[in-house]
Amino acid sequence: MSQVTEYSEKVMDHFSNPRNVGEIENPSGVGTVGNAKCGDIMRMYLDIDENQIVREAKFKTFGCGAAVATSSMATELVKGKTVEEALKVTNKAVMEALDGLPPVKVHCSLLAEEAIHAALWDYAEKNNITIEGLKPPVNDIDETEKFYEMQG
Amino acid sequence: MSDEIYLDNAATTRVAPEVFEAMKEYFSIEYGNPSSAYRFAGNIAKKVSEGRTIIAESIGAKENEIYFTGGGSESDNWAIKGVADALKGKGNHIITTKIEHHAVLHTCEFLEKHGFEVTYLDVDEFGRVNPEDVEKSIRPETILISVMFANNEIGTIEPVKKIGEIAKTHGVYFHTDAVQAFGHLPINVDEMNIDMLSTSAHKINGPKGIGFLYIRNGVKISNLIHGGAQERGRRAGTTNAAGIIGFAKATELANANMQETIKYESRLRDRLIKRVTEEIPYSRVNGDLENRLSNNANFCFRFIEGESLLIMLDQKGILASSGSACTSGSLDPSHVLLAIGLPHEIAHGSVRLTLSKETTEEDIDYTVETLKTIVERLRSMSPLYEDFTKRNVG
Numbered sequence: 001m002s003q004v005t006e007y008s009e010k011v012m013d014h015f016s017n018p019r020n021v022g023e024i025e026n027p028s029g030v031g032t033v034g035n036a037k038c039g040d041i042m043r044m045y046l047d048i049d050e051n052q053i054v055r056e057a058k059f060k061t062f063g064c065g066a067a068v069a070t071s072s073m074a075t076e077l078v079k080g081k082t083v084e085e086a087l088k089v090t091n092k093a094v095m096e097a098l099d100g101l102p103p104v105k106v107h108c109s110l111l112a113e114e115a116i117h118a119a120l121w122d123y124a125e126k127n128n129i130t131i132e133g134l135k136p137p138v139n140d141i142d143e144t145e146k147f148y149e150m151q152g
Numbered sequence: 153m154s155d156e157i158y159l160d161n162a163a164t165t166r167v168a169p170e171v172f173e174a175m176k177e178y179f180s181i182e183y184g185n186p187s188s189a190y191r192f193a194g195n196i197a198k199k200v201s202e203g204r205t206i207i208a209e210s211i212g213a214k215e216n217e218i219y220f221t222g223g224g225s226e227s228d229n230w231a232i233k234g235v236a237d238a239l240k241g242k243g244n245h246i247i248t249t250k251i252e253h254h255a256v257l258h259t260c261e262f263l264e265k266h267g268f269e270v271t272y273l274d275v276d277e278f279g280r281v282n283p284e285d286v287e288k289s290i291r292p293e294t295i296l297i298s299v300m301f302a303n304n305e306i307g308t309i310e311p312v313k314k315i316g317e318i319a320k321t322h323g324v325y326f327h328t329d330a331v332q333a334f335g336h337l338p339i340n341v342d343e344m345n346i347d348m349l350s351t352s353a354h355k356i357n358g359p360k361g362i363g364f365l366y367i368r369n370g371v372k373i374s375n376l377i378h379g380g381a382q383e384r385g386r387r388a389g390t391t392n393a394a395g396i397i398g399f400a401k402a403t404e405l406a407n408a409n410m411q412e413t414i415k416y417e418s419r420l421r422d423r424l425i426k427r428v429t430e431e432i433p434y435s436r437v438n439g440d441l442e443n444r445l446s447n448n449a450n451f452c453f454r455f456i457e458g459e460s461l462l463i464m465l466d467q468k469g470i471l472a473s474s475g476s477a478c479t480s481g482s483l484d485p486s487h488v489l490l491a492i493g494l495p496h497e498i499a500h501g502s503v504r505l506t507l508s509k510e511t512t513e514e515d516i517d518y519t520v521e522t523l524k525t526i527v528e529r530l531r532s533m534s535p536l537y538e539d540f541t542k543r544n545v546g
Contacts, residue, residue, distance in 0.1 A: 012463075015460070015463065016467065018533065021532075021533050023538065032535060036496070036497040036500070036536060037495075037496040037497060038496075039457055039476060039485065039496070039500040040457075041534075041535050041536060042535070043535035043538075060533055060534060060535040060538055061533060061534070061535065062455065062456065062457055062533075062534045062535055062536045062537075063457050063460070064457055064459035064460055064476070065459055065460055065463050067457075067460075068460060068533065
């Protein structure tokens with residue numbers, strides 16, 4: 001479990017005291033990315049006002065310490081930003097804000113970026129608008145179906 | 153460390169004070185090389201020899217059938233590669249199981265790249281190997297059967313005696329990885345028809361870096377390390393005298409208290425399993441409840457992931473391990489949990505708690521209470537749990 005001891009203090013802080021955990025009722029946009037089979041699922045909720053500014057961001061995550069920390073940081077980074085600015089919050093930005101991630105955990109930051117994009121895509125679809133440079137999210141969470149059929 | 157609750161005794165154990173005491177002088181006072189001729193090395197050579205006897209007798213073997221190695225992985229590697237090399241003219245087929253330790257699995261995979269064929273047997277939902285499957289898999293070219301004595305992750309004890317009988321009837325060598333069983337369960341290599349057996353000292357309160365491979369006299373196996381005459385010329389290298397002396401002491405202690413330890417640990421283990429499965433919803437215990445190592449409990453908690461659970465347990469002073477992908481550095485969760493039929497999603501949420509005779513009932517109760525809080529917290533953050541509860545309500 002060497003990678004856990006490689007977590008930076010910021011990662012541990014965002015894991016232990018995650019910011020913005022929860023749901024938003026009637027969100028402007030919500031996106032879920034990842035795959036239970038691989039062990040990471042992130043869901044991001046955004047509340048976006050009429051000026052296209054992200055007022056509120058919340059998340060729920062199933063995953064490792066890095067997955068929780070990157071989700072938490074991603075919500076912090078998009079809050080207060082315009083939709084265009086939020087789109088530019090890359091996995092690299094999330095990683096840098098967390099003082100880096102162990103190499104095996106870099107995919108968690110990619111997932112955080114995808115979660116932002118998925119939520120923005122949902123917002124764009126609901127409002128019938130096009131956000132330049134935004135691609136539709138890859139939905140690969142079908143595996144979860146099997147999950148519900150299992151009796152504990 | 154004294155404040156921590158150490159529940160990872162299948163990973164390693166604390167060196168017992170008696171063991172440390174027994175080893176001490178062989179580092180700095182009686183530091184001679186047991187192979188030397190002068191009297192200074194005589195006592196240490198005698199101590200090593202006594203240690204070999206203690207260890208041999210503990211499994212019903214002869215002294216000249218015990219070969220000291222660097223530990224469990226080395227022993228497994230030697231048994232499998234050594235027999236494969238010695239018998240390659242006779243056959244190229246090996247039978248093992250899907251739940252072996254990587255020291256066995258990766259060795260078999262290595263041999264597959266060198267022209268050997270390996271059958272990896274399935275196990276049932278409790279992790280048990282069916283001896284009939286072993287028998288059915290034997291071919292004329294089968295040279296080795298390797299089935300672990302007890303599983304390191306889920307604690308299932310395998311029907312080693314039956315498999316040994318089958319191997320003997322068919323004239324095939326039988327190796328067992330007994331790293332988790334030696335010193336924890338009674339073992340007799342003759343009664344169980346075991347031809348080779350791997351162990352490691354640090355799993356039984358001995359030092360790290362020492363183990364042995366039992367090799368029945370007459371078994372054809374290639375030498376492991378070429379060099380000096382140590383270990384009858386089969387495994388050269390300066391004798392790890394202090395290690396052997398410590399290992400022998402640990403073996404003595406483990407055997408003297410074995411039944412008592414089994415009884416004590418089983419009671420705590422059963423309390424832990426009962427409380428967790430009754431008090432935490434959507435949890436399950438993995439492995440066989442009857443044929444199980446007395447110190448092993450392994451759980452899955454749905455909707456949460458193992459590494460997060462481990463970090464939070466660590467923050468509360470509980471040291472455990474998990475079969476989640478995130479702790480193995482690969483994308484797949486534990487091969488053992490997958491082999492007993494769990495889907496990836498469930499296997500990711502596993503935790504292994506392995507007790508020792510130092511574990512107390514208070515430790516167990518604190519662990520259960522802590523687990524309840526952590527599982528609830530992680531579920532409150534889990535989108536899978538959110539979906540599950542919404543589906544059940546709606």
